[in-house]
Amino acid sequence: MRILLTGVNGQLGAELQKTLLPWAEVVGVGRDRLDLSQIDSIPPVVEAIQPDLIINCAAYTAVDKAETEVELAHQVNAIAPGTLAKAATQVGATLLHISTDYVFDGTQSHPYVETDTTNPIGEYGKSKFAGEMAILQTGAPHIILRTAWVYGVGGTGNFVKTMLRLGKEREEIRVVADQVGSPSWTGDIAGAIAKIAGRHQRLVGTYHFTNSGVASWYDFAVAIFEEATALGFPLQVKRVVPITTADYPTPAQRPAYSVLSGKKLEAILNGPAPHWRQGLRQMLAGLQAS
Numbered sequence: 015m016r017i018l019l020t021g022v023n024g025q026l027g028a029e030l031q032k033t034l035l036p037w038a039e040v041v042g043v044g045r046d047r048l049d050l051s052q053i054d055s056i057p058p059v060v061e062a063i064q065p066d067l068i069i070n071c072a073a074y075t076a077v078d079k080a081e082t083e084v085e086l087a088h089q090v091n092a093i094a095p096g097t098l099a100k101a102a103t104q105v106g107a108t109l110l111h112i113s114t115d116y117v118f119d120g121t122q123s124h125p126y127v128e129t130d131t132t133n134p135i136g137e138y139g140k141s142k143f144a145g146e147m148a149i150l151q152t153g154a155p156h157i158i159l160r161t162a163w164v165y166g167v168g169g170t171g172n173f174v175k176t177m178l179r180l181g182k183e184r185e186e187i188r189v190v191a192d193q194v195g196s197p198s199w200t201g202d203i204a205g206a207i208a209k210i211a212g213r214h215q216r217l218v219g220t221y222h223f224t225n226s227g228v229a230s231w232y233d234f235a236v237a238i239f240e241e242a243t244a245l246g247f248p249l250q251v252k253r254v255v256p257i258t259t260a261d262y263p264t265p266a267q268r269p270a271y272s273v274l275s276g277k278k279l280e281a282i283l284n285g286p287a288p289h290w291r292q293g294l295r296q297m298l299a300g301l302q303a304s
Contacts, residue, residue, distance in 0.1 A: 015037045015039065015066045015067060015069060015118065015211070016039045016041065016063070016064065016065045016066050016067075017034060017038050017039065017040050017041065017065055017066070017067045017069060017211065017245040018037070018041050018043065018059075018063050018066070018067070018107075019031060019034070019040055019041065019042045019043070020048055020050070020068070020069070020070050020072040020098075021044070021070070021071035021072030021073065022041055022042030022043060022044050022071070023044040023045070023168075023169075024071055024072065024073075024104075024168070024169050025164065025165070025166035025167070025168040025169025025172060025200050026071045026112065026146065026164060026166065026168075026200045026203060026204065027042065027044075027071040027072070027169055028147075028163065028166070028167075028168030028169065028200075028245065029093055029167070029200035029203075029204040030069065030071060030200075030204040030207060030208075031116065031167050031202055031204060031265070032172070032204070032207055032212065033171045033201075033204040033207070033208050034207075036214075037208075038211070040218065041063050041065065042278075044061065044283035044289035045072070045084060045281060047059065047284055048072070050072050050073075050089070050094035051086060051089050051090050051126075052091045053094060053097050053245060055094055056094060056097045056098055056101055057097070057100075057101045059066045059230075059257040060098070060104070060105055060106065060107070061101070061105065062099035062100065064105050065102075065105065065107050066106075066107055066108070066264075067078060067107055067108050067109075067110060067211055067214050068085065068098055068101075068102050068107050068108070068109045068110065068181045069110045069112075069207065069211070070095060070098055070109065070110065070111045070112060071112050072090070073090060073091055073131075074087045074089075074090040074091050074110065074138070074141065075138070076138075077116070077136065077138045077264075077266045077268070078264050078265040078266045079265075080136065080138040080141065080266065081136065081137050081266050082265070083089060083139050083263040084141075087138060088141045088144065091138075091141035091142050091144070092141050092142075092145045092147075092148055093144075094145075094151050094244020094262065095102055095109075095111050095145035095148055095248055096148025096151065096152060097150075098147070098156065099111075099148070099149045099152040099154035099156060100152050100287045101220070102154050102155070102156075103152065103153075103154045103155075103234070105136055107155075108155040108156065108157065108214045108218075108243055109149060109154055109155070109156075109157070109161070109244035110119070110159065110207065110210065110211065110214060111145065111146070111149055111156065111157070111158050111159040112159055112160075112161065113143075113145065113146055113158050113159065113160045113161075114138075114139065114143050114144060114160055114161065114162065115138065115160060115161070115162035115163075115195060115224075115269065115272035115273075115274055116139030116268070116269060116272065117134050117139055117142055117143040117146065117160065118130065118132060118135055118139075118272055119134065119135050120132065120135070120193075120268070120270040120271045120272050121269075121270070121271070123271060124273075125274060125275035126197075126222070126272070126273065126274050126275060127222070127275045127277070127278070128160075128219075128220045128221060128222055128278055132146075133281045135267045135268075136266040136267050136268065137266065137291070138266060138273055139269075145302070146172075146220070148159050154179065155215070155218055156218060156258040157214060157217055157218060157219065157220075157221065158219070158220040158221070159207065159210070159220075159221050159222075159223055160220070160221070160222050160223075160274060161198050161203055161223050161274075162195050162196055162198055162224045162233075162272055162273075162274055163195045163196060163197045163198055163224070164198050164200060164203065165197065165198070165199060165200070166199060166200030166201065166235055166294075166296065166297060167292075167297060167300045167301050167304055168200070169288065172268045172293070173231070173234065173235075173236055174297060174301075175301075177235050177239070178238065178239045178242060178247060178249075178301075180250055180251070181238075181239055181247075181250070182249060182297040183209070183213060183249060183250075183251060184249055184250070184251060185252045185253065186251070186252065186253045186255060187235065187251055187255070188252050188254075188255045188256075188257045188261070188262070189215075189231050189232045189234075189235040189254055189255070189257065190230070190231045190232065190257055190261075190262055191230045191231065191232035191233075191256035191257065191258070192230065192258050192259055192270070193231055193259060193268055193272075193296065194227075194228055194229070194230050194271050194272070194273060195228070195229070195269055195272045195275055196226070196227060196228055196229070196272075196274065197225060197229055197234050197263055197274055197290040197293070197294065198223075198224040198289055198293065199225060199226075199290070199294065199295055199296065199297050200292030200297075201297065201300070202225055202287055202288055202293050203223060205293040206223045206279070206283060206287070209282075209283055210279075210282070213282075221278055221279045222274035222275060222276050222279065223274075223276055223279050223287065223292035224273075224274050224276060224287065224290075225287050225288060225289060225292075226276070226286050226287045226288065226289050226290065227289045227290045228273050229290060230246045230256075232254065232256040232257075234290075234294075236254050237253050238294065238298075239251055239254065241291075241294055241295050241298050242298055245298055245299065245302055246302075247298070247302070248282045249265055254287070270287065272293045280294070283286065287290070
């Protein structure tokens with residue numbers, strides 16, 4: 015199988031390339047070869063590579079900046095996925111597109127299933143939802159995989175790396191405790207995608223995948239410092255203080271509850287995803303070794 019993997023230099027793309035390489039021909043492209051903000055460049059690249067499967071990990075992910083860079087976010091997250099889907103159809107490929115928990119508004123109090131009503135509350139979420147719609151409108155064979163609170167060893171930054179940096183610099187760190195989700199390690203996401211890729215022609219539709227278990231950002235931060243301390247990371251943090259979203263205003267509004275139900279995919283992957291704390295431990299060990 016030949017796979018065109020976009021966003022190969024990002025945290026999920028880099029992990030996915032490692033995971034897929036043993037059993038598939040992977041053509042990984044970064045922004046230097048395929049810039050999703052340049053829509054006209056997409057069809058020629060797909061035509062040249064002739065993939066069986068396109069995995070789109072590239073995205074505009076700056077949640078707060080998206081509030082002012084609305085057009086760029088829409089170009090990359092909405093228009094480009096639709097263009098990729100059309101190009102996939104032209105070469106007989108399936109598109110596997112990564113989406114987000116931010117397509118939901120966070121007002122629910124139980125895990126969101128794939129058929130729950132979407133209602134994004136920020137420009138980032140709106141752009142990602144528009145991308146899902148653009149793919150559906152093409153009629154192309156597709157898999158939309160929503161995930162959440164993603165972190166990994168690769169890429170330029172994420173919550174875990176930010177906490178480790180702050181934990182080296184400060185004795186006290188204040189973290190939001192009233193936003194709840196499921197922290198998800200790129201290693202586990204990549205493993206799930208690899209299984210999906212192997213049977214992509216039979217799995218058209220929308221799916222959710224995150225690590226199992228639920229945490230607030232505060233819970234996640236406390237766990238990061240506990241696990242990092244156990245592994246010997248140099249930290250001086252002594253206190254993690256829970257605060258409210260109102261205490262830490264940001265340009266973009268975020269869903270208060272964005273736990274995704276993985277039950278639909280569990281039936282296909284033969285069981286639930288590993289717990290988020292297990293993924294965190296593996297990521298930190300990988301970061302220490304890198």
